[in-house]
Amino acid sequence: MSAKKALSTSNHDRGSADLTYVYPVVSRRAGGVSVGINLNPNNACNWRCIYCQVPDLTRGSAPPVDLPLLEKELRGFLHELLHGDFMLTRVPEGARRINDIALSGNGEPTSAPEFAQVIELIARMRGEAALPETVKTVLITNGSLLYRSEVQQGLRELAKLNGEVWFKLDRASEAGMQRINDTRTSMAKVHDNLIAAIALCPTWLQTCWFALDGEAPSRQDEEDYLGFIGGLLREGHKPQGVLLYGLARPSLQAEAPRLSALPVEKLQAFAECIRASGLEVKISA
Template identity: 50%
Template sequence: MSKLSVKNHDRDVAGYQYIYPVISRRSGGLSIGINFNTNNACNWRCVYCQVPDLTIGAAPELDFDLLETELEDFLRDVLQGSFYERYQLEPEMRVIKDIAISGNGEPTSVKDFTKAIALITRVVGQAKIAEPFQYVLITNGSLLHKQDVQAGLKLFNEFNGQVWFKLDSASDVGRETINHSSVSVKRQLENLISSTKLCFTWVQTCMLNYADKEGVGLVSEGEQTAYLELIEKVRQRASLQGVMLYSLARRSLQPEASVISGVTAEQINHFAERLRKSGLIVSVSL
Protein backbone atom coordinates (compact mmCIF):
# COMPACT_ATOMS: atom_id res chain seq x y z
CA MET A 1 0.00 0.00 0.00
CA SER A 2 1.61 3.29 -1.10
CA LYS A 3 1.63 6.35 1.11
CA LEU A 4 -0.41 9.23 -0.28
CA SER A 5 1.42 12.51 -0.85
CA VAL A 6 1.14 15.68 -2.92
CA LYS A 7 3.42 14.02 -5.50
CA ASN A 8 1.24 10.91 -5.92
CA HIS A 9 -1.93 11.66 -7.91
CA ASP A 10 -2.33 8.16 -9.35
CA ARG A 11 -5.98 7.85 -10.45
CA ASP A 12 -5.86 4.07 -9.93
CA VAL A 13 -4.37 4.05 -6.43
CA ALA A 14 -7.62 2.93 -4.74
CA GLY A 15 -8.69 0.47 -7.44
CA TYR A 16 -11.81 2.33 -8.59
CA GLN A 17 -12.76 3.46 -12.07
CA TYR A 18 -14.15 6.88 -11.16
CA ILE A 19 -12.95 7.63 -7.61
CA TYR A 20 -9.42 8.37 -6.38
CA PRO A 21 -7.90 9.92 -3.23
CA VAL A 22 -5.40 12.80 -3.39
CA ILE A 23 -3.46 14.83 -0.85
CA SER A 24 -4.03 18.25 -2.38
CA ARG A 25 -1.57 21.13 -2.02
CA ARG A 26 -4.28 23.69 -2.60
CA SER A 27 -6.88 22.10 -0.32
CA GLY A 28 -4.42 21.22 2.42
CA GLY A 29 -5.65 17.68 3.08
CA LEU A 30 -7.59 14.72 1.68
CA SER A 31 -9.37 15.45 -1.58
CA ILE A 32 -11.75 12.84 -2.98
CA GLY A 33 -11.29 13.03 -6.72
CA ILE A 34 -13.94 12.08 -9.26
CA ASN A 35 -12.66 11.27 -12.75
CA PHE A 36 -15.18 11.37 -15.60
CA ASN A 37 -12.41 11.17 -18.25
CA THR A 38 -11.46 7.53 -17.79
CA ASN A 39 -10.37 7.43 -21.45
CA ASN A 40 -7.58 9.99 -20.80
CA ALA A 41 -9.21 12.36 -23.29
CA CYS A 42 -9.32 16.15 -23.04
CA ASN A 43 -10.16 18.94 -25.44
CA TRP A 44 -6.91 20.71 -24.42
CA ARG A 45 -3.33 19.43 -24.26
CA CYS A 46 -1.51 21.45 -21.61
CA VAL A 47 2.27 21.12 -21.80
CA TYR A 48 2.50 20.40 -18.07
CA CYS A 49 -0.20 17.69 -18.01
CA GLN A 50 0.66 14.52 -16.08
CA VAL A 51 -2.00 12.33 -17.71
CA PRO A 52 -0.41 9.34 -19.48
CA ASP A 53 -1.33 8.65 -23.12
CA LEU A 54 -3.40 11.83 -23.29
CA THR A 55 -5.63 12.07 -26.36
CA ILE A 56 -7.79 14.86 -27.76
CA GLY A 57 -11.47 14.22 -27.18
CA ALA A 58 -14.33 14.20 -24.69
CA ALA A 59 -15.22 12.10 -21.66
CA PRO A 60 -16.98 8.80 -22.42
CA GLU A 61 -20.56 8.17 -21.32
CA LEU A 62 -20.80 7.66 -17.58
CA ASP A 63 -21.90 4.42 -15.97
CA PHE A 64 -24.07 6.17 -13.39
CA ASP A 65 -24.75 3.00 -11.40
CA LEU A 66 -21.04 2.26 -11.09
CA LEU A 67 -20.25 5.87 -10.16
CA GLU A 68 -22.86 5.74 -7.40
CA THR A 69 -21.62 2.40 -6.06
CA GLU A 70 -17.97 3.46 -6.06
CA LEU A 71 -18.63 6.80 -4.37
CA GLU A 72 -20.77 5.14 -1.68
CA ASP A 73 -18.15 2.45 -1.05
CA PHE A 74 -15.26 4.88 -0.93
CA LEU A 75 -16.98 7.29 1.44
CA ARG A 76 -17.89 4.38 3.71
CA ASP A 77 -14.25 3.23 3.74
CA VAL A 78 -12.99 6.72 4.64
CA LEU A 79 -15.65 7.50 7.23
CA GLN A 80 -16.05 4.08 8.84
CA GLY A 81 -13.25 1.85 7.55
CA SER A 82 -9.46 1.65 7.69
CA PHE A 83 -8.65 3.93 4.75
CA TYR A 84 -6.51 6.39 6.71
CA GLU A 85 -4.43 3.62 8.28
CA ARG A 86 -3.89 1.73 5.03
CA TYR A 87 -2.66 4.82 3.20
CA GLN A 88 -0.57 6.05 6.15
CA LEU A 89 -2.08 9.52 6.40
CA GLU A 90 -0.81 11.75 9.16
CA PRO A 91 -3.40 12.53 11.87
CA GLU A 92 -3.84 16.15 10.72
CA MET A 93 -4.69 14.94 7.21
CA ARG A 94 -7.47 12.59 8.35
CA VAL A 95 -10.32 14.83 7.30
CA ILE A 96 -12.15 15.21 4.00
CA LYS A 97 -11.32 18.67 2.68
CA ASP A 98 -13.15 18.49 -0.62
CA ILE A 99 -14.97 16.46 -3.24
CA ALA A 100 -13.16 17.44 -6.44
CA ILE A 101 -14.51 16.75 -9.92
CA SER A 102 -11.34 16.74 -11.96
CA GLY A 103 -9.53 13.71 -13.31
CA ASN A 104 -7.82 12.88 -16.59
CA GLY A 105 -9.43 15.45 -18.88
CA GLU A 106 -12.05 18.17 -19.08
CA PRO A 107 -14.94 17.03 -16.81
CA THR A 108 -17.56 19.31 -18.35
CA SER A 109 -17.19 17.43 -21.65
CA VAL A 110 -19.14 14.51 -20.19
CA LYS A 111 -22.65 13.83 -21.46
CA ASP A 112 -25.37 14.54 -18.87
CA PHE A 113 -23.12 16.74 -16.73
CA THR A 114 -26.06 18.05 -14.68
CA LYS A 115 -27.25 14.50 -13.96
CA ALA A 116 -23.75 13.63 -12.72
CA ILE A 117 -23.69 16.63 -10.38
CA ALA A 118 -27.10 15.63 -9.01
CA LEU A 119 -25.90 12.08 -8.33
CA ILE A 120 -22.68 13.17 -6.62
CA THR A 121 -24.34 15.71 -4.33
CA ARG A 122 -27.07 13.20 -3.40
CA VAL A 123 -24.61 10.42 -2.47
CA VAL A 124 -22.32 12.77 -0.58
CA GLY A 125 -25.28 14.23 1.28
CA GLN A 126 -26.40 10.77 2.38
CA ALA A 127 -22.90 9.99 3.71
CA LYS A 128 -23.11 12.90 6.18
CA ILE A 129 -19.49 14.09 5.94
CA ALA A 130 -18.44 16.30 8.83
CA GLU A 131 -18.41 19.98 7.98
CA PRO A 132 -16.68 21.87 6.66
CA PHE A 133 -15.87 20.30 3.31
CA GLN A 134 -16.02 21.81 -0.14
CA TYR A 135 -17.33 20.74 -3.53
CA VAL A 136 -14.87 21.71 -6.28
CA LEU A 137 -15.03 21.53 -10.07
CA ILE A 138 -11.61 21.86 -11.73
CA THR A 139 -12.16 22.94 -15.34
CA ASN A 140 -10.49 24.67 -18.25
CA GLY A 141 -13.74 26.57 -18.69
CA SER A 142 -13.90 26.08 -22.43
CA LEU A 143 -17.41 24.55 -22.41
CA LEU A 144 -19.13 26.83 -19.91
CA HIS A 145 -21.25 28.40 -22.63
CA LYS A 146 -23.14 25.08 -23.03
CA GLN A 147 -26.63 24.81 -21.55
CA ASP A 148 -26.13 21.51 -19.70
CA VAL A 149 -22.87 22.74 -18.14
CA GLN A 150 -24.52 25.95 -16.96
CA ALA A 151 -27.43 24.00 -15.49
CA GLY A 152 -24.95 21.78 -13.65
CA LEU A 153 -23.18 24.81 -12.21
CA LYS A 154 -26.47 26.25 -10.99
CA LEU A 155 -27.10 23.01 -9.12
CA PHE A 156 -23.49 22.96 -7.89
CA ASN A 157 -24.02 26.45 -6.50
CA GLU A 158 -26.93 25.23 -4.38
CA PHE A 159 -24.37 23.12 -2.49
CA ASN A 160 -21.89 26.03 -2.23
CA GLY A 161 -19.69 24.42 -4.85
CA GLN A 162 -16.64 26.20 -6.22
CA VAL A 163 -15.29 26.35 -9.75
CA TRP A 164 -11.52 26.38 -10.16
CA PHE A 165 -11.22 27.89 -13.62
CA LYS A 166 -7.95 27.34 -15.50
CA LEU A 167 -6.33 30.50 -16.89
CA ASP A 168 -2.66 30.07 -17.74
CA SER A 169 -2.44 32.88 -20.27
CA ALA A 170 -4.43 35.91 -21.38
CA SER A 171 -3.02 35.92 -24.90
CA ASP A 172 -3.98 33.75 -27.86
CA VAL A 173 -0.32 32.85 -28.46
CA GLY A 174 0.16 31.86 -24.83
CA ARG A 175 -3.01 29.77 -24.76
CA GLU A 176 -2.10 27.98 -27.99
CA THR A 177 1.46 27.32 -26.81
CA ILE A 178 0.80 26.28 -23.19
CA ASN A 179 -2.68 24.73 -23.45
CA HIS A 180 -2.82 23.81 -27.15
CA SER A 181 -6.28 25.33 -27.19
CA SER A 182 -7.98 27.13 -30.04
CA VAL A 183 -10.42 28.85 -27.66
CA SER A 184 -9.97 32.59 -28.07
CA VAL A 185 -9.22 34.93 -25.20
CA LYS A 186 -12.56 36.62 -25.87
CA ARG A 187 -14.48 33.34 -25.52
CA GLN A 188 -12.56 32.38 -22.39
CA LEU A 189 -13.27 35.80 -20.88
CA GLU A 190 -17.00 35.41 -21.51
CA ASN A 191 -16.97 31.88 -20.09
CA LEU A 192 -15.14 33.04 -16.98
CA ILE A 193 -17.68 35.80 -16.44
CA SER A 194 -20.50 33.26 -16.89
CA SER A 195 -18.86 30.99 -14.34
CA THR A 196 -18.62 33.75 -11.73
CA LYS A 197 -22.31 34.53 -12.17
CA LEU A 198 -23.36 30.89 -11.81
CA CYS A 199 -21.08 29.71 -9.01
CA PHE A 200 -18.29 30.78 -6.66
CA THR A 201 -15.26 30.92 -8.96
CA TRP A 202 -11.52 30.97 -8.39
CA VAL A 203 -9.03 31.34 -11.21
CA GLN A 204 -6.25 28.75 -11.06
CA THR A 205 -3.06 29.54 -12.93
CA CYS A 206 0.04 27.48 -13.59
CA MET A 207 3.25 29.51 -13.86
CA LEU A 208 6.16 27.86 -15.64
CA ASN A 209 9.38 28.60 -17.46
CA TYR A 210 9.40 27.56 -21.13
CA ALA A 211 12.96 27.31 -22.44
CA ASP A 212 12.12 27.29 -26.17
CA LYS A 213 9.49 30.06 -26.16
CA GLU A 214 10.72 33.50 -25.19
CA GLY A 215 7.94 35.72 -23.85
CA VAL A 216 5.50 32.82 -23.36
CA GLY A 217 4.08 32.22 -19.90
CA LEU A 218 3.44 34.42 -16.93
CA VAL A 219 7.10 34.99 -16.16
CA SER A 220 7.09 37.62 -18.94
CA GLU A 221 6.07 41.24 -18.38
CA GLY A 222 3.78 41.27 -21.42
CA GLU A 223 1.89 38.15 -20.34
CA GLN A 224 1.49 39.44 -16.80
CA THR A 225 0.09 42.75 -18.03
CA ALA A 226 -2.39 41.02 -20.35
CA TYR A 227 -3.47 38.72 -17.51
CA LEU A 228 -4.04 41.64 -15.13
CA GLU A 229 -6.10 43.44 -17.76
CA LEU A 230 -8.28 40.37 -18.38
CA ILE A 231 -8.88 39.82 -14.67
CA GLU A 232 -9.88 43.47 -14.31
CA LYS A 233 -12.43 43.07 -17.13
CA VAL A 234 -13.94 40.15 -15.23
CA ARG A 235 -14.11 42.09 -11.99
CA GLN A 236 -15.87 44.99 -13.70
CA ARG A 237 -18.76 42.66 -14.57
CA ALA A 238 -18.80 39.96 -11.89
CA SER A 239 -17.46 38.86 -8.52
CA LEU A 240 -14.31 36.73 -8.52
CA GLN A 241 -13.20 34.87 -5.38
CA GLY A 242 -9.50 35.18 -6.13
CA VAL A 243 -6.53 33.60 -7.89
CA MET A 244 -4.66 30.37 -7.10
CA LEU A 245 -1.10 30.52 -8.41
CA TYR A 246 0.92 27.31 -8.57
CA SER A 247 3.84 25.80 -10.42
CA LEU A 248 5.04 22.33 -11.39
CA ALA A 249 5.09 19.73 -8.60
CA ARG A 250 5.29 16.59 -10.76
CA ARG A 251 6.97 15.86 -14.09
CA SER A 252 4.91 16.43 -17.23
CA LEU A 253 4.11 13.44 -19.43
CA GLN A 254 3.85 15.59 -22.55
CA PRO A 255 6.49 16.00 -25.30
CA GLU A 256 7.44 19.43 -23.91
CA ALA A 257 8.54 18.01 -20.54
CA SER A 258 12.23 18.64 -21.22
CA VAL A 259 11.78 22.33 -22.02
CA ILE A 260 9.44 23.40 -19.22
CA SER A 261 10.27 23.85 -15.56
CA GLY A 262 8.79 25.25 -12.40
CA VAL A 263 9.22 28.88 -11.48
CA THR A 264 11.21 30.16 -8.53
CA ALA A 265 9.66 31.44 -5.32
CA GLU A 266 10.79 34.92 -6.33
CA GLN A 267 9.02 34.70 -9.70
CA ILE A 268 5.70 33.46 -8.37
CA ASN A 269 5.66 35.78 -5.34
CA HIS A 270 6.44 38.79 -7.53
CA PHE A 271 3.40 38.11 -9.68
CA ALA A 272 1.27 37.34 -6.63
CA GLU A 273 2.10 40.77 -5.22
CA ARG A 274 1.11 42.45 -8.49
CA LEU A 275 -2.25 40.71 -8.28
CA ARG A 276 -2.72 41.57 -4.61
CA LYS A 277 -2.09 45.24 -5.32
CA SER A 278 -5.19 45.17 -7.50
CA GLY A 279 -7.21 44.01 -4.49
CA LEU A 280 -7.35 40.28 -5.28
CA ILE A 281 -7.06 37.41 -2.82
CA VAL A 282 -4.13 35.29 -4.02
CA SER A 283 -2.85 31.91 -2.82
CA VAL A 284 0.54 30.54 -3.83
CA SER A 285 1.68 26.89 -4.12
CA LEU A 286 5.13 25.85 -5.26
Protein backbone atom coordinates (compact mmCIF):
# COMPACT_ATOMS: atom_id res chain seq x y z
CA MET A 1 0.00 0.00 0.00
CA SER A 2 1.36 3.38 -0.92
CA ALA A 3 2.25 5.95 1.70
CA LYS A 4 -0.58 8.43 2.12
CA LYS A 5 -1.69 10.93 4.69
CA ALA A 6 -3.21 9.81 7.95
CA LEU A 7 -6.91 9.14 8.08
CA SER A 8 -9.28 11.19 10.20
CA THR A 9 -13.01 11.50 10.81
CA SER A 10 -13.14 14.07 7.99
CA ASN A 11 -11.07 12.05 5.49
CA HIS A 12 -13.17 9.14 4.22
CA ASP A 13 -11.21 8.65 1.01
CA ARG A 14 -12.47 5.35 -0.41
CA GLY A 15 -9.27 4.98 -2.43
CA SER A 16 -7.04 5.33 0.62
CA ALA A 17 -6.01 1.67 0.62
CA ASP A 18 -5.49 1.45 -3.18
CA LEU A 19 -8.09 -1.31 -3.41
CA THR A 20 -11.23 -1.76 -5.51
CA TYR A 21 -13.72 -2.85 -2.85
CA VAL A 22 -12.14 -2.40 0.58
CA TYR A 23 -11.36 0.89 2.29
CA PRO A 24 -10.79 2.04 5.89
CA VAL A 25 -12.38 5.00 7.63
CA VAL A 26 -12.04 6.40 11.10
CA SER A 27 -15.68 6.49 12.14
CA ARG A 28 -16.84 9.37 14.30
CA ARG A 29 -19.89 7.34 15.27
CA ALA A 30 -17.94 4.16 16.04
CA GLY A 31 -14.79 5.57 17.65
CA GLY A 32 -12.45 3.24 15.75
CA VAL A 33 -11.55 1.94 12.31
CA SER A 34 -14.42 0.80 10.17
CA VAL A 35 -13.42 -1.57 7.36
CA GLY A 36 -15.63 -0.38 4.53
CA ILE A 37 -16.76 -2.58 1.66
CA ASN A 38 -17.81 -0.63 -1.42
CA LEU A 39 -19.90 -2.76 -3.77
CA ASN A 40 -20.65 0.31 -5.94
CA PRO A 41 -17.28 1.36 -7.39
CA ASN A 42 -19.28 2.75 -10.33
CA ASN A 43 -20.72 5.48 -8.03
CA ALA A 44 -24.25 4.34 -8.90
CA CYS A 45 -27.20 4.41 -6.51
CA ASN A 46 -30.96 4.09 -6.90
CA TRP A 47 -31.42 7.17 -4.66
CA ARG A 48 -29.75 10.59 -4.80
CA CYS A 49 -29.61 12.04 -1.31
CA ILE A 50 -28.83 15.74 -1.48
CA TYR A 51 -26.21 15.47 1.29
CA CYS A 52 -24.36 12.57 -0.40
CA GLN A 53 -20.56 12.86 -0.46
CA VAL A 54 -20.07 10.55 -3.46
CA PRO A 55 -18.49 12.34 -6.43
CA ASP A 56 -20.09 11.97 -9.87
CA LEU A 57 -23.05 10.11 -8.37
CA THR A 58 -25.25 8.47 -10.99
CA ARG A 59 -28.55 6.59 -10.92
CA GLY A 60 -28.17 2.85 -11.16
CA SER A 61 -27.16 -0.37 -9.44
CA ALA A 62 -23.95 -2.04 -8.35
CA PRO A 63 -21.98 -3.72 -11.14
CA PRO A 64 -21.22 -7.45 -10.88
CA VAL A 65 -19.00 -8.11 -7.87
CA ASP A 66 -15.67 -9.84 -8.49
CA LEU A 67 -15.96 -12.15 -5.49
CA PRO A 68 -12.40 -13.60 -5.71
CA LEU A 69 -10.97 -10.07 -5.81
CA LEU A 70 -13.11 -8.96 -2.88
CA GLU A 71 -11.98 -12.01 -0.90
CA LYS A 72 -8.31 -11.29 -1.68
CA GLU A 73 -8.66 -7.63 -0.71
CA LEU A 74 -10.55 -8.25 2.52
CA ARG A 75 -8.22 -11.04 3.64
CA GLY A 76 -5.15 -8.94 2.88
CA PHE A 77 -6.44 -5.78 4.48
CA LEU A 78 -7.61 -7.46 7.67
CA HIS A 79 -4.15 -9.02 7.95
CA GLU A 80 -2.56 -5.58 7.44
CA LEU A 81 -4.74 -4.02 10.14
CA LEU A 82 -4.09 -6.83 12.61
CA HIS A 83 -0.42 -7.56 11.89
CA GLY A 84 0.99 -4.69 9.78
CA ASP A 85 1.78 -1.04 10.50
CA PHE A 86 -1.34 0.55 9.01
CA MET A 87 -2.86 1.35 12.39
CA LEU A 88 0.37 2.92 13.65
CA THR A 89 1.13 5.00 10.56
CA ARG A 90 -2.31 5.94 9.26
CA VAL A 91 -4.75 5.97 12.19
CA PRO A 92 -4.86 8.55 14.99
CA GLU A 93 -3.91 7.36 18.46
CA GLY A 94 -7.03 6.50 20.38
CA ALA A 95 -8.78 5.02 17.32
CA ARG A 96 -6.43 2.11 16.65
CA ARG A 97 -8.93 -0.69 16.86
CA ILE A 98 -11.18 -2.42 14.35
CA ASN A 99 -14.71 -1.44 15.23
CA ASP A 100 -16.66 -3.05 12.41
CA ILE A 101 -16.85 -4.23 8.83
CA ALA A 102 -19.37 -1.99 7.09
CA LEU A 103 -21.13 -2.55 3.78
CA SER A 104 -21.64 1.01 2.60
CA GLY A 105 -19.59 2.68 -0.10
CA ASN A 106 -20.62 4.72 -3.12
CA GLY A 107 -24.15 3.46 -3.68
CA GLU A 108 -26.81 1.09 -2.36
CA PRO A 109 -24.97 -2.16 -1.45
CA THR A 110 -28.05 -4.37 -1.59
CA SER A 111 -28.36 -3.61 -5.30
CA ALA A 112 -25.51 -6.07 -5.93
CA PRO A 113 -26.96 -9.39 -7.14
CA GLU A 114 -24.21 -11.16 -5.19
CA PHE A 115 -25.18 -9.48 -1.91
CA ALA A 116 -25.93 -12.72 -0.01
CA GLN A 117 -22.69 -14.26 -1.30
CA VAL A 118 -20.80 -11.21 -0.07
CA ILE A 119 -22.17 -11.71 3.44
CA GLU A 120 -21.08 -15.36 3.35
CA LEU A 121 -17.62 -14.25 2.15
CA ILE A 122 -17.33 -11.78 5.04
CA ALA A 123 -18.24 -14.56 7.47
CA ARG A 124 -15.39 -16.72 6.12
CA MET A 125 -12.87 -13.88 6.28
CA ARG A 126 -13.92 -13.00 9.83
CA GLY A 127 -13.32 -16.62 10.79
CA GLU A 128 -9.90 -16.72 9.13
CA ALA A 129 -8.84 -13.52 10.87
CA ALA A 130 -10.34 -14.69 14.20
CA LEU A 131 -12.14 -11.39 14.64
CA PRO A 132 -13.97 -11.26 17.97
CA GLU A 133 -17.76 -11.02 18.00
CA THR A 134 -17.45 -7.47 19.31
CA VAL A 135 -16.29 -6.44 15.81
CA LYS A 136 -19.69 -6.00 14.23
CA THR A 137 -20.68 -6.41 10.61
CA VAL A 138 -22.91 -3.51 9.59
CA LEU A 139 -25.10 -3.00 6.53
CA ILE A 140 -25.71 0.69 5.82
CA THR A 141 -28.69 0.81 3.47
CA ASN A 142 -31.52 2.96 2.20
CA GLY A 143 -33.71 -0.09 2.73
CA SER A 144 -35.39 0.16 -0.66
CA LEU A 145 -34.49 -3.37 -1.82
CA LEU A 146 -35.07 -5.31 1.37
CA TYR A 147 -38.12 -7.01 -0.14
CA ARG A 148 -35.82 -9.08 -2.39
CA SER A 149 -35.40 -12.70 -1.31
CA GLU A 150 -31.62 -12.70 -1.86
CA VAL A 151 -31.26 -9.56 0.24
CA GLN A 152 -33.35 -11.08 3.02
CA GLN A 153 -31.17 -14.19 2.92
CA GLY A 154 -28.14 -11.93 3.31
CA LEU A 155 -29.74 -10.32 6.37
CA ARG A 156 -30.33 -13.74 7.94
CA GLU A 157 -26.63 -14.50 7.53
CA LEU A 158 -25.73 -11.02 8.79
CA ALA A 159 -27.65 -11.64 11.99
CA LYS A 160 -25.48 -14.71 12.64
CA LEU A 161 -22.40 -12.45 12.62
CA ASN A 162 -23.70 -10.27 15.45
CA GLY A 163 -24.56 -7.95 12.58
CA GLU A 164 -26.68 -4.83 12.36
CA VAL A 165 -28.70 -3.04 9.71
CA TRP A 166 -28.56 0.77 9.63
CA PHE A 167 -31.73 1.67 7.77
CA LYS A 168 -31.91 5.19 6.34
CA LEU A 169 -34.91 7.23 7.45
CA ASP A 170 -34.13 10.91 6.95
CA ARG A 171 -37.74 12.00 6.64
CA ALA A 172 -40.99 10.10 7.23
CA SER A 173 -43.22 11.53 4.52
CA GLU A 174 -43.22 10.98 0.78
CA ALA A 175 -42.73 14.71 0.17
CA GLY A 176 -39.83 14.79 2.64
CA MET A 177 -38.15 11.78 1.08
CA GLN A 178 -38.49 13.27 -2.38
CA ARG A 179 -36.94 16.52 -1.13
CA ILE A 180 -34.04 14.97 0.82
CA ASN A 181 -33.44 11.61 -0.87
CA ASP A 182 -34.71 12.41 -4.38
CA THR A 183 -36.83 9.26 -4.43
CA ARG A 184 -40.53 8.67 -4.94
CA THR A 185 -40.61 5.69 -2.60
CA SER A 186 -43.93 5.34 -0.78
CA MET A 187 -44.07 5.35 3.00
CA ALA A 188 -45.99 2.09 2.82
CA LYS A 189 -42.99 0.47 1.14
CA VAL A 190 -40.60 1.99 3.66
CA HIS A 191 -42.81 0.60 6.43
CA ASP A 192 -42.88 -2.89 4.95
CA ASN A 193 -39.14 -3.00 4.19
CA LEU A 194 -38.31 -1.78 7.67
CA ILE A 195 -40.52 -4.42 9.28
CA ALA A 196 -38.71 -7.06 7.20
CA ALA A 197 -35.33 -5.74 8.35
CA ILE A 198 -36.33 -5.67 12.03
CA ALA A 199 -37.62 -9.25 11.80
CA LEU A 200 -34.40 -10.56 10.23
CA CYS A 201 -31.58 -8.67 11.92
CA PRO A 202 -31.06 -6.06 14.67
CA THR A 203 -31.90 -2.77 12.94
CA TRP A 204 -31.12 0.86 13.75
CA LEU A 205 -32.69 3.83 12.01
CA GLN A 206 -30.08 6.28 10.71
CA THR A 207 -31.34 9.81 10.31
CA CYS A 208 -29.49 12.81 8.88
CA TRP A 209 -30.98 16.01 10.34
CA PHE A 210 -29.80 19.31 8.87
CA ALA A 211 -30.89 22.73 7.64
CA LEU A 212 -31.99 23.31 4.05
CA ASP A 213 -31.95 26.87 2.72
CA GLY A 214 -31.20 28.02 6.27
CA GLU A 215 -34.33 26.36 7.67
CA ALA A 216 -34.22 23.52 10.18
CA PRO A 217 -36.54 20.55 9.59
CA SER A 218 -40.09 21.75 10.16
CA ARG A 219 -42.40 20.85 12.98
CA GLN A 220 -44.31 18.80 10.39
CA ASP A 221 -41.11 16.88 9.59
CA GLU A 222 -40.70 16.12 13.27
CA GLU A 223 -44.34 15.08 13.69
CA ASP A 224 -44.18 12.85 10.60
CA TYR A 225 -41.08 11.12 11.97
CA LEU A 226 -42.44 10.67 15.48
CA GLY A 227 -45.77 9.47 14.11
CA PHE A 228 -44.05 6.90 11.90
CA ILE A 229 -41.93 5.40 14.67
CA GLY A 230 -44.87 5.55 17.06
CA GLY A 231 -46.90 3.49 14.61
CA LEU A 232 -44.13 0.91 14.34
CA LEU A 233 -43.95 0.55 18.10
CA ARG A 234 -47.71 0.20 18.46
CA GLU A 235 -47.58 -2.61 15.88
CA GLY A 236 -44.87 -4.37 17.88
CA HIS A 237 -41.95 -3.64 15.54
CA LYS A 238 -39.17 -2.11 17.62
CA PRO A 239 -35.85 -1.08 16.07
CA GLN A 240 -32.74 -0.97 18.24
CA GLY A 241 -32.88 2.81 18.23
CA VAL A 242 -31.99 5.85 16.16
CA LEU A 243 -28.58 7.03 14.97
CA LEU A 244 -29.19 10.76 14.65
CA TYR A 245 -26.44 12.69 12.93
CA GLY A 246 -25.71 16.03 11.33
CA LEU A 247 -23.54 17.17 8.46
CA ALA A 248 -19.86 16.39 9.09
CA ARG A 249 -18.48 16.66 5.55
CA PRO A 250 -19.61 18.70 2.56
CA SER A 251 -22.11 17.32 0.08
CA LEU A 252 -20.88 16.76 -3.46
CA GLN A 253 -24.35 17.17 -4.95
CA ALA A 254 -25.72 20.26 -6.70
CA GLU A 255 -27.68 21.22 -3.57
CA ALA A 256 -24.50 21.52 -1.45
CA PRO A 257 -24.67 25.35 -1.08
CA ARG A 258 -28.20 25.02 0.31
CA LEU A 259 -27.23 22.69 3.16
CA SER A 260 -25.90 23.58 6.60
CA ALA A 261 -25.38 21.85 9.92
CA LEU A 262 -27.78 22.39 12.79
CA PRO A 263 -26.62 23.50 16.23
CA VAL A 264 -26.10 20.47 18.44
CA GLU A 265 -28.88 21.77 20.69
CA LYS A 266 -31.35 21.23 17.85
CA LEU A 267 -30.22 17.61 17.46
CA GLN A 268 -30.44 17.08 21.20
CA ALA A 269 -33.96 18.51 21.36
CA PHE A 270 -35.19 16.22 18.59
CA ALA A 271 -33.40 13.28 20.19
CA GLU A 272 -35.33 13.90 23.40
CA CYS A 273 -38.60 13.75 21.47
CA ILE A 274 -37.58 10.41 19.97
CA ARG A 275 -36.51 9.05 23.36
CA ALA A 276 -39.88 10.02 24.75
CA SER A 277 -41.45 7.62 22.24
CA GLY A 278 -39.44 4.77 23.73
CA LEU A 279 -36.38 4.46 21.49
CA GLU A 280 -32.69 4.86 22.31
CA VAL A 281 -30.94 7.66 20.40
CA LYS A 282 -27.24 8.08 19.66
CA ILE A 283 -26.21 11.54 18.44
CA SER A 284 -23.30 12.40 16.15
CA ALA A 285 -23.21 16.14 15.51
